[in-house]
Amino acid sequence: MARYDNILDTIGNTPLVRLNRMAPDHVNLYVKVESFNPMASVKDRMARAIIEDAERSGALQPGQTVIEATSGNTGIGLAMVCAQKGYPLVVTMAENFSVERRKMLRFLGARVVLTPASEKGTGMLKKAEELAAEHGWFLCRQFDNPANARVHRETTVPEILDDMNGEPLYAFVTGFGTGGTLNGVASGLREHSPETRIIAAEPDNAQVLGSGVPQPRDSAGNPQGSHPNFKPHLMQGWSPDFISSLTEAAVEGDLIDAMQPVPGDAAMATSRRLAREEGIFVGTSSGATLHAALQVAAEAPAGANIVCMLPDTAERYLSTPLFADIGEDMDEEELSISQSTAGFRFDRAGAPAPAAAQSRQLHEDAARFVDETVASTPVVMFALEWCEFCWSARNLFAAMGIDYESVDLDSVAYQAGERGNKIRAVLAERTGSPTIPQVFVNGELVGGCTELFDFQRSGGLADALDRMGIEFTPFDRDPYSLLPKWLHSRAS
Ligand code: PMP
Numbered sequence: 001m002a003r004y005d006n007i008l009d010t011i012g013n014t015p016l017v018r019l020n021r022m023a024p025d026h027v028n029l030y031v032k033v034e035s036f037n038p039m040a041s042v043k044d045r046m047a048r049a050i051i052e053d054a055e056r057s058g059a060l061q062p063g064q065t066v067i068e069a070t071s072g073n074t075g076i077g078l079a080m081v082c083a084q085k086g087y088p089l090v091v092t093m094a095e096n097f098s099v100e101r102r103k104m105l106r107f108l109g110a111r112v113v114l115t116p117a118s119e120k121g122t123g124m125l126k127k128a129e130e131l132a133a134e135h136g137w138f139l140c141r142q143f144d145n146p147a148n149a150r151v152h153r154e155t156t157v158p159e160i161l162d163d164m165n166g167e168p169l170y171a172f173v174t175g176f177g178t179g180g181t182l183n184g185v186a187s188g189l190r191e192h193s194p195e196t197r198i199i200a201a202e203p204d205n206a207q208v209l210g211s212g213v214p215q216p217r218d219s220a221g222n223p224q225g226s227h228p229n230f231k232p233h234l235m236q237g238w239s240p241d242f243i244s245s246l247t248e249a250a251v252e253g254d255l256i257d258a259m260q261p262v263p264g265d266a267a268m269a270t271s272r273r274l275a276r277e278e279g280i281f282v283g284t285s286s287g288a289t290l291h292a293a294l295q296v297a298a299e300a301p302a303g304a305n306i307v308c309m310l311p312d313t314a315e316r317y318l319s320t321p322l323f324a325d326i327g328e329d330m331d332e333e334e335l336s337i338s339q340s341t342a343g344f345r346f347d348r349a350g351a352p353a354p355a356a357a358q359s360r361q362l363h364e365d366a367a368r369f370v371d372e373t374v375a376s377t378p379v380v381m382f383a384l385e386w387c388e389f390c391w392s393a394r395n396l397f398a399a400m401g402i403d404y405e406s407v408d409l410d411s412v413a414y415q416a417g418e419r420g421n422k423i424r425a426v427l428a429e430r431t432g433s434p435t436i437p438q439v440f441v442n443g444e445l446v447g448g449c450t451e452l453f454d455f456q457r458s459g460g461l462a463d464a465l466d467r468m469g470i471e472f473t474p475f476d477r478d479p480y481s482l483l484p485k486w487l488h489s490r491a492s
Contacts, residue, residue, distance in 0.1 A: 008084055011037055011044045012155045016163040016307065021277040022294070026302045027170075029293060031274075031310045032160065035282060039073075039080045041312035046180050047077030049151035050140045051085065060138045065090060068140040069121075069128040071177070071237055072101030073312055078140065079108035090137065092127045094120065097236060098320050120226060121240035142178045143244035152184025160185075160307055161192055170304035171197040173260070173293040175238045175285050176209075179247030181309060186255035197257040200250075201292035203233035204261035208243060209251065215243035234264035234321060235285045237311060260292035267291055268322050271314060284322050286310035328485075366422035370430060374440045378468050379404035382427055383437045385411050388484050389449035390437045395482040396456060401473045402465070409436065442468055453479035 004010050014036040023029035034042035054060035065088045068078055075091040082089040089110040093102065096117035105112050113131070115124045125143070132139035142148050160169070172189055176182040186198040202209055211229045218224045223242035230241040243251075250256055271287025274280045286309075293308035300306060317323060330338065338345055373380055379397070383390040385408045397404050407414075407423070414420035428434045431445055439446040441464045446455050455461045456479050465472050 006084055007038050008048050008081060011048055013159060016160065017278075017280065019274075019278055022273060022290075024294075024297050027297045027300050027304045027306055029297050029306045029308065030163075031280065031286075031290065031293075031308045032156075033280065033282070034309065034311050035313035037077075039076045040315070041073035041077060042181060042309065043073040043311075044077040044080065045151045045155060046142060046148045046178075047074060047081045049147045050142065050145050051078070051081050051087070053145075053147035053150075054138060054140075060087070063087070065135065065137040066140065067092070067128050067132050067137040068142060069093070069124040070142070071097050071121075072105075072316070073237055074140075074142050074178075075105050075110065075112075076101065076108070079105050079110040083109050090131065092124045092131070094124050098317060100316060100319060120230075120232075122223065122226065122242060142180065143240075143246060146246075148178055148180035149184035149187070149246050149249075152181050153188035154184075156181070156185050157188030157192060160189075164305065167305055169193050169196045169307060170300055171199055171293075171296050171306045172309075173199040173201065173289055173296055173306065174309040175201045175235065175262075175289050175292075175311070176247050176250075177237045177240060177285075179244050179250055181311075183246045183250040183255070185309075186250055187253065190255060197296075198255055199258050199260055199292060199296050200256045201260045201262050201289055202239050203231075203235055203288070204263045206231045206233045206239050207259070207261055208239055209247070209256070210259040210261060215248065221245075235262075235267055235288050236283070236317075236320070237285045238288065260295055262288040262291050264288075264321075270294070271322060275314065280310070281314045282310045283312045283314050283317050284320070286312065287322075363422050366419065366426045370423060370426045373405070373407065375443055377405045377440075378470055379439075379441050379465075380407065381405070381437050381439045382407045382409060382423070384409060387436060389435075392483045393437055393439065393449045393452050396452065396475065396479050399473070399482070400456075400475050402470070441465075449483075450480075453482075 014032055014034050016030045016032050019029045019031060037044040051060065051066065060066065063086070066078060066082050067090045068074060069092045070078070071093065075093065078091070079089055090113060091105055091110050092113045092115055094117050095114045102112050113127065115127050128139060131137060169189070172185060174181050174185065182200055189196045189198065200209060206229060208227045208229045213227070213229055215227050216224045226241040227243060230239070233239065267284050267288035269287070270291040271282055271284055274282060274287065274290060289310065290308050293306055297306055314322065339347070342348070379402055381390070381393060381404055383406050394406070409420035409424050414423065424436065427438050431438050431447070433448065435448050437448055439448070439452045441461065446452050452461070456475065462472070462474070
């Protein structure tokens with residue numbers, strides 16, 4: 001067991017895993033699973049390398065803000081590195097990238113500035129350049145920064161060759177976004193394993209490299225507008241709308257032996273197959289790279305060893321087309337499994353209310369507590385700290401700015417002597433319902449979360465608050481929208 005000084009030291013050394021079901025029998029197809037990095041993508045390598053390179057050169061000073069244009073994984077890696085090292089981070093990102101990426105960045109303390117999808121990759125890059133120039137921030141320039149390729153030459157390549165343990169490597173298959181992986185791994189393999197074929201994959205509908213058409217550039221050598229063959233495609237992180245200098249250097253250095261176009265639906269299907277047949281859970285560009293690697297494998301000689309990069313995890317794509325066919329509700333088969341035994345079903349009544357005999361023995365002080373609290377508190381909710389219905393009711397109170405008392409029956413304060421449970425039993429007796437929350441307004445029982453929502457919808461809540469002279473903000477939306485998404489279909 002290794003012990004690490006800090007999280008950055010866990011970057012790299014990702015496993016090379018053999019595919020046992022999906023690969024043809026005559027080859028050994030290994031995948032390099034980059035989701036083993038701390039922020040679950042290949043870009044963690046580059047994030048650390050660029051920041052530490054800039055620290056060494058003095059381009060980045062202590063406390064200086066770091067900025068970068070990124071579709072997500074680079075930003076998430078940078079956010080980790082900047083959090084660990086104490087640099088503020090601003091990320092520019094086109095609005096069409098998956099929402100979970102933005103949220104992760106903000107969770108890690110970064111700020112995210114969105115740019116219009118219509119302006120594509122160049123738009124977010126231009127915005128980052130503008131902001132860096134205006135505020136004197138350190139711009140990472142992942143598309144051009146040599147540290148991005150160098151880290152792959154110095155870490156990814158030795159990792160692969162060490163794991164091959166002297167056996168020949170027939171082919172290495174990768175996609176390219178910045179081209180850091182492609183450029184760095186290909187140049188390293190050319191030096192240390194010159195017989196290895198380098199295969200670069202790209203979307204079949206946006207064959208920018210495959211076309212052989214050069215990238216239009218301005219007099220300073222920067223990309224001028226989109227490449228004529230670029231089309232929007234499914235593989236987030238792959239093929240931006242221009243050819244980066246790192247990618248171009250790989251082409252010019254003759255580092256690419258063959259191009260492999262990949263259709264979007266094949267990328268998604270391959271990602272799902274990899275999950276179901278091999279238990280390896282990866283994103284869209286990984287499915288795309290593996291699809292390309294399977295084409296290479298089909299043609300490869302017997303006994304060939306092939307390595308395929310898998311850049312990130314499927315968890316980053318829950319809101320994207322990769323998961324569009326994955327249901328939230330039970331399907332026919334799951335329903336029939338549910339109905340194959342008697343208990344815990346949606347089509348049968350729930351748990352019975354506590355027996356009357358039991359409630360008769362309740363401690364008097366619990367009963368007195370309930371009655372006094374209800375009588376003396378304008379708005380009170382008997383709740384559980386973390387239940388979803390209580391959380392939804394709290395959302396409504398918060399949205400309306402209503403000052404209420406929450407009696408959290410499972411909180412530490414109510415645990416001694418089973419007080420919370422005794423109060424709960426009193427509530428069940430008083431309300432005729434065993435469920436929590438139970439909301440009382442002006443001494444009257446409203447009921448649970450959905451009754452509270454119905455009371456708000458009908459105007460009853462506003463009337464009751466007005467009668468008591470309690471200030472509140474009107475709420476115009478459907479209160480049911482405050483329920484967690486998985487509860488919508490059941491509660492409404
Ligand atoms: N796949 C995904 C999911 C990515 O985020 C990236 C990085 N943009 C890549 C592939 C391509 O890697 P590279 O930038 O090293 O070419």
